[in-house]
Amino acid sequence: MIKELDIKKKIKVALYARVSTEEQKENFSLGSQLDLLRKHASDNSYEIHDEYVDDGYSGTSHDRPHFQRLLDDARLGRFEFILVYRIDRFFRNNKDLLNVVDCLEKIGIAVKSITEPFDTSYLGKFVLSLFGSIAELERNTFMERSRLGKLKRARLGFYSGSSPSKFGYAYNKETKKLEINEHEAEITRLIYTLYIEPDSSITKITRKLRNLGYKTKTGRPWETDRVNDILRDETYAGTWYANKHVSIKGEKQGLKPREEWIEVKVPEIVTKEVFEKAQQLLDARRNWSRRNTKYNYLLRGMVKCGDCGNTIAGTADKQTPDINGRKYGPYYKFYYRCTHFLKNQFEKLVKCRLKYIQADRLDSVVWNEVEKILEKPELIRKAVEEKEKVSKECRQALQQQFDLIVRQQVALSKQEDRIIGAYRQSIISIEQLKMQMGNLKQEAEKLESAKQELGAKLQDADTEQEIKEAIDYVASIRKGIEKFSFEVKREVLRIFNTCIKVSINGIVDIFCTLPKISSSSENSPDIFSCFVSVRPISLQ
Numbered sequence: 001m002i003k004e005l006d007i008k009k010k011i012k013v014a015l016y017a018r019v020s021t022e023e024q025k026e027n028f029s030l031g032s033q034l035d036l037l038r039k040h041a042s043d044n045s046y047e048i049h050d051e052y053v054d055d056g057y058s059g060t061s062h063d064r065p066h067f068q069r070l071l072d073d074a075r076l077g078r079f080e081f082i083l084v085y086r087i088d089r090f091f092r093n094n095k096d097l098l099n100v101v102d103c104l105e106k107i108g109i110a111v112k113s114i115t116e117p118f119d120t121s122y123l124g125k126f127v128l129s130l131f132g133s134i135a136e137l138e139r140n141t142f143m144e145r146s147r148l149g150k151l152k153r154a155r156l157g158f159y160s161g162s163s164p165s166k167f168g169y170a171y172n173k174e175t176k177k178l179e180i181n182e183h184e185a186e187i188t189r190l191i192y193t194l195y196i197e198p199d200s201s202i203t204k205i206t207r208k209l210r211n212l213g214y215k216t217k218t219g220r221p222w223e224t225d226r227v228n229d230i231l232r233d234e235t236y237a238g239t240w241y242a243n244k245h246v247s248i249k250g251e252k253q254g255l256k257p258r259e260e261w262i263e264v265k266v267p268e269i270v271t272k273e274v275f276e277k278a279q280q281l282l283d284a285r286r287n288w289s290r291r292n293t294k295y296n297y298l299l300r301g302m303v304k305c306g307d308c309g310n311t312i313a314g315t316a317d318k319q320t321p322d323i324n325g326r327k328y329g330p331y332y333k334f335y336y337r338c339t340h341f342l343k344n345q346f347e348k349l350v351k352c353r354l355k356y357i358q359a360d361r362l363d364s365v366v367w368n369e370v371e372k373i374l375e376k377p378e379l380i381r382k383a384v385e386e387k388e389k390v391s392k393e394c395r396q397a398l399q400q401q402f403d404l405i406v407r408q409q410v411a412l413s414k415q416e417d418r419i420i421g422a423y424r425q426s427i428i429s430i431e432q433l434k435m436q437m438g439n440l441k442q443e444a445e446k447l448e449s450a451k452q453e454l455g456a457k458l459q460d461a462d463t464e465q466e467i468k469e470a471i472d473y474v475a476s477i478r479k480g481i482e483k484f485s486f487e488v489k490r491e492v493l494r495i496f497n498t499c500i501k502v503s504i505n506g507i508v509d510i511f512c513t514l515p516k517i518s519s520s521s522e523n524s525p526d527i528f529s530c531f532v533s534v535r536p537i538s539l540q
Contacts, residue, residue, distance in 0.1 A: 012079040013046045016070055018054040018089045030055060033085040040083060040114045049079040059092030068309050071100075074109045081110035099513070159240060159264055167217045168236060168269050178240075178266045185269045187214050191230055192270050196277050201285065202227050203345075210346060221346065231282060237275035238268035295334060296486055298363040299500060302493065305338040306503030308352040312336045314359060334359035336502075353504050362508070366500055367489060369510050373496070374478045402454045405447050412447065416440055 017033040030053060041048050050073070052066040062068070070082065082104070084090050090111060091097035101111050158176040168188040169178040187209070194205045202224045209222040216226060230236065242262040244255060297314030305312055315337050320329040336357040340350040416437070423433040477492055484492070499511040 011046050012049045013041055014049050014070060014079045014082045015051045016082055016084050018057060018059060020058050036085055036114060037083050059088055074104055075107060081112055084113050086115050087113045155262055159266060160242060180267045188230060188236060188269050191227060192274050192278055195231060196281060231278050234275060235266055236269045237272045238266060240264045240266050297359060298489060299366060302498050303336060303500045303502060305352060305354050306501045307354045308340050308350050310338050310340045313339050336362055357502060365508055366510055374474055374481060398454055405451045409447055412440060412444055
């Protein structure tokens, strides 16, 4: 018994807790999550390696600092499994949840929810998928209701922006309208006044605000992106617009046609003439900016820093050598560099040890690995077989769960009839009827969502067909590979959803996934996914 307890104490676990901005408003406590996770670890004699806490981050996003740190530590084998309070703390997107859990399993790391039972068996993975689908449905339902509510308030002339605490204003909860915060409004006017001066810039204004000791609404020093946001925000000229942006999965993806915008009048902080002048200068100065010179970088937007987690972007080193009094060039050397320097331009906020990377070397390393996938069908076959193995026992378990859901739907329909009957006989009130019918409707939606996903899994078990589709599709991409132009290579990398991480020791991690091209469903599984870790190489 003593030996068994000693073994348990040696099991290292990581605790992960998360709360989104919306859940913060509802007091969804991080402290409660951590307390329960610590108690579970203590009860099972687990050793806690570390606690990873993301405060104010959405469960649909990968870009959570401590979530990324958790994955990095997992790859280094610093613990054996990850404990979460509920699986929706890990992800609220079922496809991403299953992909990340699958990648962690391949390196020997399991994910365990202390409130939801599932294991690594086929049935356990189905249960995990079911919990993930329910979490995604709950979030989508909440977001849709919230969106419709905001649009309704906007049509009535009320402010319903995502940030009630817009700088320069105070939000009056009683009138549901913005009112001017005079102290902040003076800083806003100063920003516009400084910017329309000759030879001004956003960086100069930011430095001036810092020197004057001014802070943002949250009490933080000013940054260039925050100053830019204020200069671009037409709210300060007296008009705020609802229904302005196209939103996909909660992310803004461009503007809707202007006739669809909903206009809401707000108090004016700067005149329309001053605002328009600032817009003209913003456009003109951006066009003449040296940084606006465009160069081709094969891996633009695909690379992350393995040391600090920031994006790695392309940069050009311009050289005009002077030989015997005669200047030659300009010549350019192209590099990739971590963008942590943007956060460090006023004060050192991020510690990063990653050096400049020669662009042609990193491009070559990544493209050579992607070429192997294109040229070797056996790699695709192996990836698909590992992903799509479905035993007879698994299909039977899936069918049993499908049949169970059908029976539950029948029972739910009968329960609905009984509630309606009780109302007709005056046993329950109209308020009780509405409440119980609302609960039944939510339960019915969850069951139908789970049933549809199960049905898709039961129909999607033809591994050979999946392999053939993947190989045929990749073969169509591969034609003329030796003559691929820069644009074609970029498109191939995009199709493979390529993500790259470069570490300071020269190791390059490459992640590729190929989605089902023929499927229109956002939650359709990938045809295959693969991970390549290239040995330490010199990228200088």
